Amino acid sequence: MIELRDVRKAFNQGQHNEYWALSGISLAIEAKQVTALRGPSGSGKTTLLTLIGCLARPTSGRVTLHGRDISGLPERFLTDIRRKTFGFVFQQFNLIKGLSAIENVMLPAYPTGRPHRELAARAEALLERLRLAHRRDARVEWLSGGEQQRVAIARALINDPEVLIADEPTANLDTALAKEFMAILESFGAEGRTVILTSHDPLVVESAAVNRVVDMRDGLLVAP
Amino acid sequence: MNAWFTKQRRLIDFTLASLLRRKGRNLGLLAVYALLVFVLASAMLYAHALRREAAIILEGAPEVVLQRLVAGRHDLIPPGHLERIGRVRGVQEMRGRLWGYYYDPVVKANYTFLVPPDNGIAKGTLVVGPALARERGMSENTGISFRSYSGELFSFVVADVLPQASELASADLVLINEEDFRAFFAYPAGHYTDIALSVANPAEVRNIAIKLSKQLPDSRPILREEMQRTYASLFDWREGIMLALLSASILAFAILAWEKASGLSADEKREIGILKAIGWETGDVIKMKLWEGGLISLTAFLLGFVGAYLHVFKFGAPLFAPVLKGWAVLYPRFDLVPVIDGLQVATLFFFTVFPYMAAVLVPIWRAAVTDPDAVMRS
Ligand SMILES: Nc1ncnc2c1ncn2[C@@H]1O[C@H](COP(=O)(O)OP(=O)(O)OP(=O)(O)O)[C@@H](O)[C@H]1O
Ligand SMILES: [Mg+2]
Numbered sequence: 001m002i003e004l005r006d007v008r009k010a011f012n013q014g015q016h017n018e019y020w021a022l023s024g025i026s027l028a029i030e031a032k033q034v035t036a037l038r039g040p041s042g043s044g045k046t047t048l049l050t051l052i053g054c055l056a057r058p059t060s061g062r063v064t065l066h067g068r069d070i071s072g073l074p075e076r077f078l079t080d081i082r083r084k085t086f087g088f089v090f091q092q093f094n095l096i097k098g099l100s101a102i103e104n105v106m107l108p109a110y111p112t113g114r115p116h117r118e119l120a121a122r123a124e125a126l127l128e129r130l131r132l133a134h135r136r137d138a139r140v141e142w143l144s145g146g147e148q149q150r151v152a153i154a155r156a157l158i159n160d161p162e163v164l165i166a167d168e169p170t171a172n173l174d175t176a177l178a179k180e181f182m183a184i185l186e187s188f189g190a191e192g193r194t195v196i197l198t199s200h201d202p203l204v205v206e207s208a209a210v211n212r213v214v215d216m217r218d219g220l221l222v223a224p
Numbered sequence: 225m226n227a228w229f230t231k232q233r234r235l236i237d238f239t240l241a242s243l244l245r246r247k248g249r250n251l252g253l254l255a256v257y258a259l260l261v262f263v264l265a266s267a268m269l270y271a272h273a274l275r276r277e278a279a280i281i282l283e284g285a286p287e288v289v290l291q292r293l294v295a296g297r298h299d300l301i302p303p304g305h306l307e308r309i310g311r312v313r314g315v316q317e318m319r320g321r322l323w324g325y326y327y328d329p330v331v332k333a334n335y336t337f338l339v340p341p342d343n344g345i346a347k348g349t350l351v352v353g354p355a356l357a358r359e360r361g362m363s364e365n366t367g368i369s370f371r372s373y374s375g376e377l378f379s380f381v382v383a384d385v386l387p388q389a390s391e392l393a394s395a396d397l398v399l400i401n402e403e404d405f406r407a408f409f410a411y412p413a414g415h416y417t418d419i420a421l422s423v424a425n426p427a428e429v430r431n432i433a434i435k436l437s438k439q440l441p442d443s444r445p446i447l448r449e450e451m452q453r454t455y456a457s458l459f460d461w462r463e464g465i466m467l468a469l470l471s472a473s474i475l476a477f478a479i480l481a482w483e484k485a486s487g488l489s490a491d492e493k494r495e496i497g498i499l500k501a502i503g504w505e506t507g508d509v510i511k512m513k514l515w516e517g518g519l520i521s522l523t524a525f526l527l528g529f530v531g532a533y534l535h536v537f538k539f540g541a542p543l544f545a546p547v548l549k550g551w552a553v554l555y556p557r558f559d560l561v562p563v564i565d566g567l568q569v570a571t572l573f574f575f576t577v578f579p580y581m582a583a584v585l586v587p588i589w590r591a592a593v594t595d596p597d598a599v600m601r602s
């Protein structure tokens with residue numbers, strides 16, 4: 001589904017602090033699978049996720065989605081693909097403070113112009129599924145860490161994306177909450193949703209919910 | 225089209241929610257903004273209404289008024305004076321006018337008693353200006369008495385109240401029959417207050433004035449165009465003072481608006497990053513910010529303008545009272561007739577709303593084109 005061919009990414013290219021975060025990655029990610037990226041801090045996991053999720057473009061190499069080269073597309077097209085294909089759960093959750101849980105969930109759908117009724121119903125259903133319906137009108141800064149993460153997951157799913165991307169989803173959670181997340185992850189796997197995540201956490205990468213683990217070090221893949 | 229509307233509604237919803245989240249800051253800004261519009265609009269409405277009043281007064285005024293002077297003081301026109309002038313080339317019509325001031329101790333105001341040119345007021349009746357009617361509670365067929373300067377009491381019946389086309393011109397006016405006028409003021413028969421001349425060709429007014437001065441060395445011609453110039457300079461002077469006061473406030477506002485609008489807070493920057501990462505286009509972010517700027521500036525404009533309208537036309541511009549002292553002395557009390565000039569409103573709108581919108585957009589653009597991947601590392 002997603003293919004990377006000799007993908008490299010440099011930060012501050014051409015300047016004295018030039019840094020190559022990825023130095024040649026070739027990888028095929030299959031649809032309907034849960035794929036985990038594992039590696040030490042600074043190995044380039046987050047960077048790789050931003051390339052896959054159309055948040056950034058590679059310095060060189062190709063990224064294709066369903067066979068279509070997306071590495072050179074202009075910003076507007078990338079945004080469009082990002083909105084339709086990917087849902088993100090960020091490490092810090094990145095919810096918008098001051099808004100309620102349900103408003104945060106609906107946010108990615110605003111630019112699509114979908115009817116409010118339909119949107120609200122879907123957001124409601126997602127919160128229900130994540131057992132957060134009772135907190136729908138609470139401001140997100142009043143929610144606990146686990147609740148915030150579930151709001152972030154619901155938000156990632158509002159546009160019904162093909163691929164869910166999660167960066168260190170359990171880093172801010174205690175064991176119990178992390179286990180809860182794994183349960184949610186498992187249900188996604190059972191649904192046949194494509195999930196790509198990064199993690200240090202053995203609880204995550206060694207769980208049965210993860211179909212495939214990709215190891216990274218110093219901006220390169222490590223042969224299994 | 226439907227999707228477009230839905231999308232704009234969602235953007236507005238989000239904008240409103242964002243504005244409410246920073247209530248204190250945005251309300252403060254709104255207040256200052258509305259205040260600026262209020263002051264500017266008050267000045268504009270006031271100046272415009274005054275100009276219009278002046279124009280109405282002068283429109284009906286004769287081209288030349290001839291006053292007789294005795295020892296440098298305005299004196300009555302004696303009988304036979306009109307005939308003495310004889311025919312002057314270019315003068316269409318010449319007639320003696322009768323008018324005078326009367327101080328009414330009841331409401332402590334000056335009225336202008338005037339005999340209309342056709343002397344069309346029936347004996348024993350009066351036609352009064354709207355302000356006067358209001359102050360003394362008069363309407364058609366009410367009776368009213370005035371004590372003349374000689375101490376005698378005169379009773380009249382009000383035949384009509386003048387329409388409120390121009391307060392300055394007609395507010396304190398009392399139209400009266402000639403005989404009543406002479407009796408009330410003990411005006412000697414055959415005497416007039418001054419002489420009004422109408423001139424067909426405006427280019428000749430000056431020549432005629434020179435001729436009249438030569439022919440009647442004891443008289444002083446007053447030209448309408450000179451009065452126009454006096455009024456104009458009077459208004460320009462007042463407006464000048466107001467504008468000087470205003471430029472300070474405009475400057476203060478400009479600094480404030482620029483500071484608030486162009487300096488994106490770290491929070492806002494982060495939010496824009498999140499919105500972009502979750503699928504908002506740069507254009508959506510800009511539209512949202514445009515709505516925000518638009519909502520703030522339109523609300524401020526409406527509040528300020530409506531406030532200014534009430535201030536000027538309902539409450540008589542009390543905040544400008546010090547600057548308007550000059551008028552208040554001449555006309556102890558008057559309300560301006562509400563007039564709004566579309567072009568003026570448009571100008572005000574342009575100079576208050578447009579710069580703010582521009583100030584909002586500059587930094588947004590900068591923030592919106594930054595890479596969305598920064599969100600992954602906050
Ligand atoms: N914007 C940037 N400018 C410069 N260097 C950057 C930038 N973003 C990332 N890097 C560097 O690229 C390298 C890879 O970063 P990345 O965030 O992908 O690592 P990671 O594997 O996700 O690490 P962690 O497990 O700590 O999240 C790091 O050394 C980091 O310092
Ligand atoms: Mg990382």
